[in-house]
Amino acid sequence: MFPGFEKLIESRIKKAQNEGAFEDLPGSGKPLHLEDDRHIPEDLRMAHKVLKNADCLPPEVQLHKEIRTTEDLLTGMTDTMQRYRTIKKINFLILKLNALRDTNAAYDIPQRYFGEVVQRLGAEEA
Numbered sequence: 001m002f003p004g005f006e007k008l009i010e011s012r013i014k015k016a017q018n019e020g021a022f023e024d025l026p027g028s029g030k031p032l033h034l035e036d037d038r039h040i041p042e043d044l045r046m047a048h049k050v051l052k053n054a055d056c057l058p059p060e061v062q063l064h065k066e067i068r069t070t071e072d073l074l075t076g077m078t079d080t081m082q083r084y085r086t087i088k089k090i091n092f093l094i095l096k097l098n099a100l101r102d103t104n105a106a107y108d109i110p111q112r113y114f115g116e117v118v119q120r121l122g123a124e125e126a
Contacts, residue, residue: 063097 016022040048051058057065070090077083094109 060097060100063093063100067093067097 037045037048067090070086070093074083074086074090077086098109
C-alpha cells in the first residue's frame with residue numbers, strides 16, 4: 001500500500017462510526033453465514049466467489065443444466081418428430097459436455113438414445 005493510505009482509511013472508518021453509519025445494518029447481531037469453500041483451491045476462491053455472485057456458471061455446469069431442462073421437455077412431448085429433434089439436441093449437448101471434460105472416455109456420459117436403439121435392434125432380431 002501507499003504510505004499514509006492506511007491512516008486515511010482508518011480516519012474515514014472512524015468518521016463513519018462516529019456518524020452512526022454502521023448501526024442498524026441488515027443482519028446486525030446475527031451470526032455470519034459463511035459458505036464452505038474448502039473444496040475450492042485457495043488461489044481460485046476469490047474468482048469463484050465473484051463468478052457465483054454474478055450468477056455465472058462454469059460451462060460444464062451450464063451444459064448439465066441445459067441437458068436436464070431439455071430432458072424435462074422431452075417427457076411431455078407426444079409428437080415423434082419433435083421427440084426425435086429433442087433427442088438429437090440432447091445428444092449434441094452430451095457430446096459437447098464429453099468433449100469439454102478432460103477425462104478418460106470410460107467416464108463419458110452415454111448419449112440418450114443409445115439404449116433405445118439397442119432395444120429396438122434386439123426386438124427386430126427376435
